[in-house]
Amino acid sequence: MTTTHQTGPILSVRDLTVSFGRGAGRNIAVQDLSYDLLPGETLAIVGESGSGKSVSSMALLGLLPPRSANVESGTAMFQDKDLLSLPDAQLRGLRGDRITMIFQEPMTSLTPVLRIGRQLTEALIEHKGMGQADANARAREMLALVGLDEVDRRMRQFPHELSGGMRQRVMIAMAMAADPAILIADEPTTALDVTVQAQILDLMRDLQSRFGTSIILITHDMGVVAEMADRVVVMNRGRKVEEGPVADIFSNPQDHYTRKLLDAVPRLGAYATAAAPRSVVDKPTPVGKSLVHTEGMNKTFHEGGWFWKKGGGTAAMQDVGFDLNAAETLAIVGESGSGKSTTGRAVLRLLELDSGTVIVDGMDVRGYGKAGLRQARRQMQMIFQDPFASLNPRISAGRLVAEPMVIHGLASGGELQDRVEELFRRVGLEADHIRRFPHEFSGGQRQRLSIARALSVNPKLIVADEPTSALDVSVQAQVLELMLELQQSLGLAYLFISHDMAVVEEMAHRVAVMRRGRIVEIGPRKAVLNDPQHAYTRALLAAVPVPDPDRTRGTLPVIDAGTLPMGALAEVAPDHLVAQ
Amino acid sequence: MVHGTTAELADDLATNGSARSRGFWRALLASPSGMIGLAIVGLLVFSALAAPLLAPFDPLRMAAGPRLDPPSAAHWMGTDDFGRDVLSRIIYGARLTLQIGVIAVGISLTCGLLLGLVAGYSSGWTERILMRLVDVLFSFTEIVIALACLAIFGVGLTNAMIAIGIASIPFYARVTHSVVLVEKGKPYFEAAIAAGAGHGRLIFLHLLPNVIPTLIVIGTLGVSTAVLAAAGLSFLGLGAQPPQPEWGFMLSSSRDLISRAPWMMIFPGLAIAITVLGFNLLGDGVREALDPRQRQR
Amino acid sequence: MARFILQRLMAALVTIWIATIAVTILIHLVPGDPVRIMYGSFQTTPEELEAIRVRLGLDQPIWRQYLMYLGRLLHGDFGNSIVGDQPVIDILMTRFPSTLALTLSSLFIAVVVGMSLGFLAAYKRGTWVDVSAMVLAIVGVSMPHFWLGLLLLFLFALQLQWLPVAGGDWRSLILPALTLGLANAAVLARLTRSAMIDIFDQDFVRTAHAKGLPKSIVLYRHALRSGLVPVVSMLGLQFAYLMGGAIVVENVFAWNGVGRLAIEAVFARDYPLIQGFILFFAIIVALASVVIDVAYAFLDPRIRYS
């Protein structure tokens, strides 16, 4: 939607430098950042964590913590006023009226103790001098506009009564109600499921065209950029490394960091044609015989009552079953609450099933006694989503990696030492990191640690629960690479749990799609991703933002949650099963 | 007083695992509260150990000076109604105070830790019943439980220490329990299970090290509570018995004489207040040192 | 909401129930024969002791004793005091109003002083206001009730001769209430501060700022309201501690409440009275916490609407 480019910029930032702390502890978060925002355009500020992308825009609105952060230099001209030097009172006048903001965390960004209506109207009353009645009218209008039903009820509700997506819609309604000149959206969809994200992005695009608002979109997700942005500012370590129209940035990036970033971004469809994940070693171990067989797995979580368990509870898994062969990767995809993590834990018997069968390497996992189970755990290890939290902060890296071997009495003394060092090298860490503690490693290194830890007992199966979703894309790429390499050279089987279709496409031999505790579609990656049979799978795929500005995604298929087939699986093609 | 802040303490400390002994002392000494606290506690310990050298008189010796003699060169803090030297009594009192702190906290810490660990680790009915019980006892407040205990095994300083120790078990149990829950909820715990770790390893290698810091903090703060409580009981006549130079007891015997000999009331009270302050500050200091998040608070 | 209140009430009942068990056991934990200990003041002959034993059912197995005790409780019979042989409940009831007056007025002081201090400190966080407020608070926390009491006495009553202490009129309440109130204000200040600091770090406060609302509105409408929730939830416990503190303070100021009664009872080894007191204390605290939980529920919609 490239609109009126003739008129001058509505906001022009020059030489913005922001730092945190003072004296020795002072570190620069944003350095000499300059950019223009044209009327009606969407400018994406892209970067990985710590690139200073959020800080720069917070600084514009004077929302940085006053005592710790300081704007050292720069100007930000908006309607002939320099936001950075504007007295507080005047800046406040613009905030929430001419320039508004929406944040990443819809769950926590609304005041829990105030009704939605109140929160929607207070800014209008404050800035537009509206009466409560007019403000309410406007608020209802906006709620309807952002696609919420039962508007009057919503007005009376409290945030906790709304879902994440709904709250983000409320946030947007709040931001747009004043018909602002600029909307700053800070990672507006990062916390949302992919389908919801797609809806929100559509909504933003739609509102922008209605109101002609200029949007500053802060994100790390190249897909989102490609879909939304007119122009892009790429930031790295506080500096702007490149700026340009979205097309140019994607087609021929100048800066090598931009290039690196783009290369690292997993693109859905990149491996659409390949039958198996790409080989990263000379002789990949071929997919072997069945290693894991599960069927009829059921699990219901009960909410703990004040003294007794409450009745009812939520079904996390219903009649889930699948097979996984040696040296094979089965990806389980789904949105939050789909039960994919539960499934992974059930296989490792980290939680007790209500019913169902889990066979690993020919042994019934649910049949094990305590001792037997621990023995069995040699066969199957796990890699967790949060690489920091999953490493005991009080145990040194070396001992962490050694622990499984110690537990299973595989090695001791000098031999143990050697094994650990070898493992460190194996996952691409220096052996002299052994004595360090987890907090002394970077995110990526930590995940390598957990991998080394998992590998230490030469397991046959590794359950990887969103192993890279907490990492920046560039790091993610390296970790995925490592996992592929390990699988192919060691013949590991991965149960790969993820919400990211692109990553799944890169890693998986076979894919299972879960929704509300059930597998709705399962089959060879190619079949499921390229020729999805279940409506939900299709919606999921359609929602994935494509990091390619030329390939704009078609309108979202409307899925009616009620009518989706959620029954038993039936084969539609050779080992491609779909819920009926 | 650390009461009521159980939960707060629990996550403040538990959420921050990254406390290592290296840098801990540096951090402790860096925080003003930590340093002052350390200084006061150090002074207390010193005067307890060196009492015979420091005290100008035998704390029990009557007629060491004239009765009810106001502070003077000879008796810096005056004398009491038996002509005993108040300063000497206060210096020796430090011994009792320290004893109280150590014994009382020792009891409540060990029992509380055990209860909390057991309850937290062995979720299910054991946990529910244990914690329900602990909560109830907790709501009785220390003093009432202590009173009950003293009603059972009779008055006296030793009994008072034990009573206080018992009385604050619920608090320690609660803190331990909530920390254990926080730690248990963290992926690394599940990771350890996934790695095949057994109960022993889970409890002693994974949980305990992450629980200890919290307990160090509330233990330090707990000493102040214990000292306060013991002084209170002695003040009520339920604790120390004559001629023990226990500060609270000294306070209570000063009451008939406030108008005639205010120094008998002022100095022991000051001693208690400063000691308690010392341990509170030290506690806060340790807490900050263990939890960087606290520092910018 | 109804469910929530019901839950709290149930919790209160359990507390009280456990208290009844505790006090029944208490008398048996005392080394020696309970009857002898309670009534063995020497004018009583063995026969009389036996008679008492039977009358009190102390010859029965402990569970029977407990049931009998419970039965009597349900008829409002807390047993009779040994000293003067009067109904324990009467004694408690005549003394309780004074204690209630003391605790409530201290609670008021604690809340007003403590919360505003804590809020101010959190708001001015990092400034000298914060520092001095917190220094004040920690000193207050470290100050023994009874010493503070004596000091106030010495100062206001003896030296300045401003305030009375005895005489039962409202002015004699000032010093005790102040003593108890200030001590707990310090605690409350610390709690409030850390609660408010957590709130100020919340996203929704940032949102409110981003909306360009005046600071005052952000503070009172958004931050304070949410901040009160955790603080108020603490008040239940605070009240319990006030009740506990009253035991000491009443003795300092010869305030004629249940706290003094309790100490008298311990000295007199008046076990029925001690039992009665503990139970009574438990009941009061339990009820108080129910009241406060409900108040807290009203502050927090997440509970109110569920």
Added chain:
Amino acid sequence: MEIRLLRDVWRPPVLGAALAGTMALGGACATAQELVWARYGDIDSLDPHRATSTLSMQVWDQIYDTLLAFDMDGNPQPNLASGNEASEDGLVYTFTLNEGIMCHDGTPFDANDVKFTIDRAFGDTPSLTKTSWGPISDVTVVDDLTVQVTLESKFGAFLPFLADSFSSMVCDTNTADTFGSSTAIGSGPFKLVEWVKGDEIVLDANPDFKNFGKPVENAGPPMFDRLIVRTVPEPQTRLAALRTGEVQIAEPPFDDIEAIKSEGELDIVVADNTGQNVFWEFTISRPPFDDIRARQAVAYATDAQMAIDIIYGGLSQREWCPIARGVFGNDQEFCKQFGYEYNPEKAMELLAEMGFGPDNPLETTMFVWTGGNRHKLAEIFQAQLAQVGIKAAIEIMDIGTMNARVKEQNESPDDPSPGTFDMMTWSWYDPDILYQLWHSPGAYSGFQTPELDAMLEETRTTIEPEARLEKVQAVIQYLMENAAHVGLYTPGWEWVFAVRPEVEGFKIGPFLHPIFLDVTLEEG
């Protein structure tokens, strides 16, 4: 029969109270016809059979009356009973009651009330002082004004007891179960209006009252309208209230008595002849005090005179006898010859004989009961004993507790811990106390021997004074030579009353019976 132990609960003094008065100017000396008497503690019960404390007793004195009454020398005289005669065998006493005595509820006071009272004292919830009534076997109402009491055996202390408040005559209309807690009907000089527990007892003058035997001039009803007995635990508060006139009579804090005397504004009335006696007694059932030398060592090591001088500043008297001054048989000179003068060397010798020395001190525990600054006295004794090498821990407890503990100690000879000794306090109007204490089984199952039992029997059965005196003094000598009952002092200070000038004629009869009949209040 725990007799009138000063059952005061432990009480924290509050000086700030001082200004309670200094501020409350308005409250000064309310209506002229109201007299407020402030005391350190409350009564335990209005029922003379349900309590033993002096504080209670002093209130009963006002509500009830007794068949006989003590004169100022402590001898029983006719009172409600105009006369009495005993049968030759001394087993049957016949009392004739005065006419026209009315109970507070308007019913006449007659023989039935006497029978009611005595029967009640022996009923199914007997009087706490049951045994001190003596071996009464029967009470018969001869006619309205004549009642006959039959004893199983001779009882020398019978008549004195009938002059004591524990024999207060309770009207037979006291049938409500509120009796003792909120109602009390007697024939005494004052009627109960209300008792606010822990706070005050309000009494109105009884217009129908006739005084027959109380040692005061006034033969009629009290000369002021209302007597309020208020509980003010803190000495300093009481003093303040006195100064402002809120209160007319109260015990002042003893530290201030000298000052008060010198000011001269308030009169100081000291109760002498209190019948009170504070003494050492020992757990003789097991070491160390099963050995007389240990008991004597303690006796020699205590310098009571020095101690009471420091603590009570001359307001208490050194007491050599096991029974108090003013009680039949008390004779300082006689007692002193068997007494133990302060003599640390002697004490150390005795201890050395027993094998104790500086390196291994004799360890024991001293029981002391709360209040009356006794704990401070104890602290001094503790120090004195320490000097001769006796290491005595102090345990402070309520008197009721102490009674139980002492008995418990005596009755557990196999207890491995060293035996205890205690500072006991008694108040009694007759040497019969010695019988109640030391005749087996004995109040505390303490020291007792067959010969002592025999001697004590005689003190009861011998009625004729000279003869009885011999018997009594024999017992005294025996007890003291065995160092079983070592007198220390007679507390005076606890029964010092400071009285405002507008109050005239306040008297304290023997054995701590305050009498308000002669009291007049000048219009302030």
